[in-house]
Amino acid sequence: MTDTGHSAMAGPEAVARPHPNYVMVWVILLGLLVVSILGPMMGIFWVTLITAFVVAVIKALMVAAYFMHLNIERTYVKYLLFTILLLMLVLFAGVAPDVMKRAGKNWEHVSPTSGAVERPRH
Amino acid sequence: MAHIPLAATRSVTGIPAGRLAMWWVLASEIVIFGGLLASYVMLRLQHPEWGDEAAHTSTVAGAFNTFVLLTSSLFAVLGHRAAEHGDGPRAARFLWMTVGGGAVFMLVKAFEYTSEITHGYTLFRSVFWGFYFTTTGLHGLHVVAGMVAMGLVAVGARRGQRLHRVELVGIYWHFVDVVWIFLFPLLYLAK
Numbered sequence: 027m028t029d030t031g032h033s034a035m036a037g038p039e040a041v042a043r044p045h046p047n048y049v050m051v052w053v054i055l056l057g058l059l060v061v062s063i064l065g066p067m068m069g070i071f072w073v074t075l076i077t078a079f080v081v082a083v084i085k086a087l088m089v090a091a092y093f094m095h096l097n098i099e100r101t102y103v104k105y106l107l108f109t110i111l112l113l114m115l116v117l118f119a120g121v122a123p124d125v126m127k128r129a130g131k132n133w134e135h136v137s138p139t140s141g142a143v144e145r146p147r148h
Numbered sequence: 149m150a151h152i153p154l155a156a157t158r159s160v161t162g163i164p165a166g167r168l169a170m171w172w173v174l175a176s177e178i179v180i181f182g183g184l185l186a187s188y189v190m191l192r193l194q195h196p197e198w199g200d201e202a203a204h205t206s207t208v209a210g211a212f213n214t215f216v217l218l219t220s221s222l223f224a225v226l227g228h229r230a231a232e233h234g235d236g237p238r239a240a241r242f243l244w245m246t247v248g249g250g251a252v253f254m255l256v257k258a259f260e261y262t263s264e265i266t267h268g269y270t271l272f273r274s275v276f277w278g279f280y281f282t283t284t285g286l287h288g289l290h291v292v293a294g295m296v297a298m299g300l301v302a303v304g305a306r307r308g309q310r311l312h313r314v315e316l317v318g319i320y321w322h323f324v325d326v327v328w329i330f331l332f333p334l335l336y337l338a339k
Contacts, residue, residue, distance in 0.1 A: 045229050045232075048222055048225050048226060048229070049222065051222075052218060052219070052221075052222040055218050056215065056218065059211065059214055059215060059218065062332075062333060062337065063207065063211050063337070066333075066337045066338070066339070074337070074338065078333035078337040078338060079333055082329050082330055082332070082333045085329045086326045086329045086330065089218075089221060089322050089325055089326050089329065090322070090326060092225075093221050093222075093224070093225045093318075093322045093325075094319050094322045094323070099163075100161060100162055100163050102161045102162075102163060103163065103168075103171045106171060106172070106175055107171070107174075107175065107178070110175045110178045110179060110182075111178065111182070113179070114178065114179070114182040114183070114186060117182075117183060117186060118186045118189075118190065121186075121187075121190065122190050125190045125191065125194065126190060126193060126194055139274075139275075
């Protein structure tokens with residue numbers, strides 16, 4: 027169910043675009059919020075992962091698509107946001123091996139809290 | 149003699165200049181919050197014991213604040229629709245309701261901070277709490293900035309002036325909402 031604005035906004039910003047049923051989108055978002063709270067209460071890792079984090083991604087996509095109107099926004103904006111998110115992935119992939127993997131022989135890790143030095147076992 | 153700046157009327161992308169600028173602002177915001185969250189996730193995966201620290205955050209307060217922000221986003225987008233229909237006073241009313249949502253959010257956050265700090269969970273207690281206060285604090289600053297901007301836009305909208313700004317400030321507010329949607333499970337649910 028949609029209605030269309032009458033381009034009442036002044037100047038070059040005036041573009042008539044369809045509006046979805048925002049209240050329905052909000053109700054669905056609240057339903058997903060309830061799922062994300064109840065899921066982790068089960069204490070099962072995979073259930074927590076799906077209900078908390080996958081549901082968070084779905085909620086964010088719904089807000090972006092229907093409230094921010096990305097679903098009807100120009101492709102330029104989608105490319106812009108995709109590029110930035112890709113940069114974030116590059117940041118993660120570039121740093122994560124150093125933080126999360128300690129393979130090889132030429133490294134040492136100094137604990138920021140205790141100052142203890144950890145080295146690979148030969 | 150008043151005139152419309154060239155940059156406000158020319159758009160190679162076909163997107164109005166104001167909205168295009170807002171998307172670029174948000175692109176830079178993604179780098180700020182994305183960098184913080186990516187760093188947190190990286191370290192959190194290495195330190196399952198942080199779950200014990202996260203157990204001291206209030207899921208009820210986090211969930212309530214998620215509800216508040218989602219609802220304020222609904223008000224913001226209803227304000228946008230009213231502005232597109234040329235109803236400035238109605239758009240202004242929705243914007244003020246959104247500002248009210250932001251105020252409730254900050255009030256709950258203030259209570260949370262007070263409770264956590266009085267129990268000894270401060271910025272420098274551990275890396276987890278460092279991330280907690282940095283990310284939620286930075287997010288809180290964005291909420292306050294959004295409330296101020298929205299109030300200024302609402303004053304103009306009430307008089308029917310510059311109604312296109314209702315959409316721009318709304319897009320910003322929804323982004324703040326999206327950031328919280330990710331902060332909530334990371335800091336409150338993963339225990």
